[in-house]
Amino acid sequence: MLKQSLQRVFGYAAFRPGQEAVVESVVAGRSAAAIFPTGSGKSLCYQLPALHLPHLTLVVSPLLALMQDQLAFLRRHGIAAASIDSAQSREQVSEVMSKAKAGELKILMISVERLKNERFRHFIAQVPISLLVVDEAHCISEWGHNFRPDYLKLPDYQRQFGIPQVLLLTATATPPVIADMRAKFAIAAEDVVTTGFYRPNLNLLVEPVSGRDKLRRLVDWLSSRSGQPSVVYVTQQKTAEQVAEHLSRHGIAVSAYHAGMPHEKREATQRQFMEGRLNGIVATIAFGMGIDKSDIRNVVHYDLPKSIENYSQEIGRAGRDGQPSDCLVLANRDSLNVLENFVYGDTAERDGIRCVLDELLAAPDGQWELMLNALSEQSNIRQLPLKTLLVQLELRGLIAPRYAYFAEYRFKYLIEPETLVGHFDGERRQFVEAIVQTSARARTWCTVDFDALYRNHRAERSRVVKALDWFQEKGWIELESKQMTEVYSVLRRDFDAEVLSGELHGYFKQHETSEIARIHAMLALFASDHCLSHRLADYFGDHDAPMRCGHCSVCHGLVARLPEPPALPPLEGQDVNALCGDFIQRYQALKAGHPSAECLTRFLCGISVPLFTKLKAKGITGFASLEDYPYAAVRTWVETYSGACS
Structure with missing residues (x-):
């Protein structure tokens, strides 16, 4: 049955290594994890089972580009799939929700942050779900290289929405991360499928180049590979622009790609590259997640990658067709400080932590409501480490997340208010009249007054939000929401804020030390005198790779001695x-x-x-x-x- 679907729907004659075992586990009703290298077909491990499961498959994906690429693939193969993301209009979101409720979708893709959205949670609770898929699942582990605090809540969401099983997908999980993932989702050891990390067609090359010579060397390298699809990775957006401009001046057709570009331009650049109308991209790590282009022949790291895990992901985009491909690092220590500064900037200051704890202690009635933007500015802690701090408070039993909501809802009538009220009778009519009467109107938009609705009519907020959603679905109003507010229960206040500030600051300093060590482990890999392919595979727990691959720079007799950056005045x-x-x-x-x-x-x-x-x-x-x-x-x-x- 599975092989028939594989052939009929996807056009594949056989499974790739590891796929069949994962698919069979999922179809049999068990939770599973697929730890495959980049480009080894992880996505099929949920796409095929989704066709055979009775209800919706909900996929949590980290990046919009990844969702769009996978959705295009699914639609080409006639699979009913959709996403809900921040780039969509209200009407587009409503249409996707309606299809999901009607059972017309097999796969729905969202970001993890979407699960904090009050309206989305109301919606998804009404939809039967067979399988929760967590892509880039290493993000759930504090031992992972790209830890996302919101991912820690996914096991709770699985229980809350009654989702019977989960599938975890990642390409960059070390053995401690795999153990952490298994424990959080109670996955049996035999349902974790790990394939080897060794890629025999990738030539791993590390070339020591001083900072002043990198542009010249890059031009030489790409000129000798004219017409081959190539990706050049840099650390900063401004570097992407500068390098792309330099290459263009030297007759090499490339475009910059980074998160600071207008959305339309970024999408157009990616599309041109995917379709073969553009052979060169100079990109930050914003490019590449989930990109399914099989014939990338060259991946060049103009700047050092952020970690061994990032390096593995980025070179994994080369040679997915199995043909030989070159992965070159133009290595020196010039950009080391830039990489380290990203880490240091995410370490919360002790005073900032104390500010957050004081806000928690001042929360009235055992309930703490906060807006992340405002608290970030108040405490001077970046949003990602601030989320990490809140998760640490959860883990210490001081707070528990309840829900998130938009502080402000406003709407404009698409039909007359009297007509809207006229659709209802009895108690429901009184309820709708109360919404109409208490919503202050300024020209076009009406702002919902939740306090007045509860005070005067005992109308619960959740009921009002559901009603507004229903009105929009019927085409009676246009609805907008803003100012995301997170609500926590305060479980304990019996802590010494000064002592706890010190402990939590120590946690962030420990994480800082760990991340800096991760950068230096990457430097040690590049300067290694042992086979690079073997070293890389061993890092991810793959002990079956050959001791000498024969196609890396070390096996060619070229051990990299990374040049020091130029001397600076004391x-x-x-x-x-x-x-x-x-x-x-x-x-x-x-x-x-x-x-x-x-x-x-x-x-x-x-x-x-x-x-x-x-x-x-x-x-x-x-x-x-x-x-x-x-x-x-x-x-x-x-x-x-x-x-x-x-």
């Missing part, structure tokens, strides 16, 4: 007051105190945090003036400056 010769004086003045005017050593270090190294946006720090003299120096060295130097710490 920090001791710098003047803290000259570099930070204007910033300190503006900080004191806003905060009535002295910036911490951490704050000054971030200013000097050009690391963006919420406070700097408010202070317009990028326009202050001295911002990023020491970005070429190691962050840790700058911090040590600033700490010796008397009075740096408030």
Whole structure:
């Protein structure tokens, strides 16, 4: 039955390694995990079972580009699939929801953040679901390289929505991460299928190149491979633009691709590349997740990747057709500080953590309502580490997530209010009249007053939201919602905020140390004198790769000795007051105190945090003036400056 569907729907004569075992586990009703290298066909492990399961398959995917690419594939093969994402209009979302409710969809793809949406949760609770699929499932593990706090809530969502089984998919899980994933979803060891990470057609090449010679070497490399589909990876958006422009001037047709580009331009660039009308992309890591282009012949890392896991993912986009493909790292230590600064910028300051704890303690009636944007700005903690902090408070039993809602709903009538009310009788009519009467109208839009509805009519918020959704589905109103608010129950207040701030700051510092070590482990891989293919496979627990692959730079006798970055003047010769004086003045005017050593270090190294946006720090003299120096060295130097710490 499964092989018939494989042939009839997908046109494949046989399964790839590992696929059949995963598919059989899922169709038999068991939860499973597929740990396959990039490009080895993980997606089929849910696409095929979805055809044989009675209800909807719900896929949690991390990136919009990944969803769109997989949806296009599914539709080409006649499979009823859709996504709900932030790029869609309200009408498009309503249409997808209606199809899901009517049982017309086999697969629905969403981001994990969608599950915090009050309206979506009301909807999905009404839809029978056979299977929850978690793509990039390593994101659920704090041991993973791309931990996403919201992923920790997926086991609870599985229980809450009564989803009987789960399928985890990832390409970059080390043995500790696999153990963590299994434990969180209670997956039996025999239902975890891991295929080898060794790719015999990928030539792993590490070439030491000084920073000043990289552009020249890149031009030479790509010129000798004219017409071959190639991806050049860089760290920063501005580098993508600069490198793409340089290559174009030298007759190499490429386009930049990064998250800062307009959506339409980014989509058009990706489409041209996928269709073969463009052979070169210079991209940040925003490009490539879920991209199913089989004939990419070259992947070049112009800048160092962020980690071994990122490197593995990115080179995995080459040679999916099994043909020989080259993966080149133009290696030096010039961009090391940039990589490390991403890590340091995500370490929450102790004062910021204390600010969050004080907000928690001040929450009235055992319920804490917060808007992430506002709390991020107030605490000066970036949103991702702030989410991590909230999850840590959950894990310590201090708070429990209840739900998320949009603080503000507004609507405009597409029919007359009297006509809308006229569709109902009895108690329902009174309820709808109350919504109409209490919703303040300003020209076109009416703002819903939930407090007045509850105070005067005992109308529960959830009932009002369901009614508004229903009105929109019927085409009677156009509905908008904004200001996402997260609601937590406060379970305990019997903690010492100062002591806990220290503990949590220690947690973030430990994570910082771990991430910096991850970067240096990658450097050690590139400078290794052992077979690169074997080292890479061993890192992911694959001990079956050959000791010598014969097609990496080490096996060719070329061990990389990474050149050091250009020497910099000693920090001791710098003047803290000259570099930070204007910033300190503006900080004191806003905060009535002295910036911490951490704050000054971030200013000097050009690391963006919420406070700097408010202070317009990028326009202050001295911002990023020491970005070429190691962050840790700058911090040590600033700490010796008397009075740096408030």
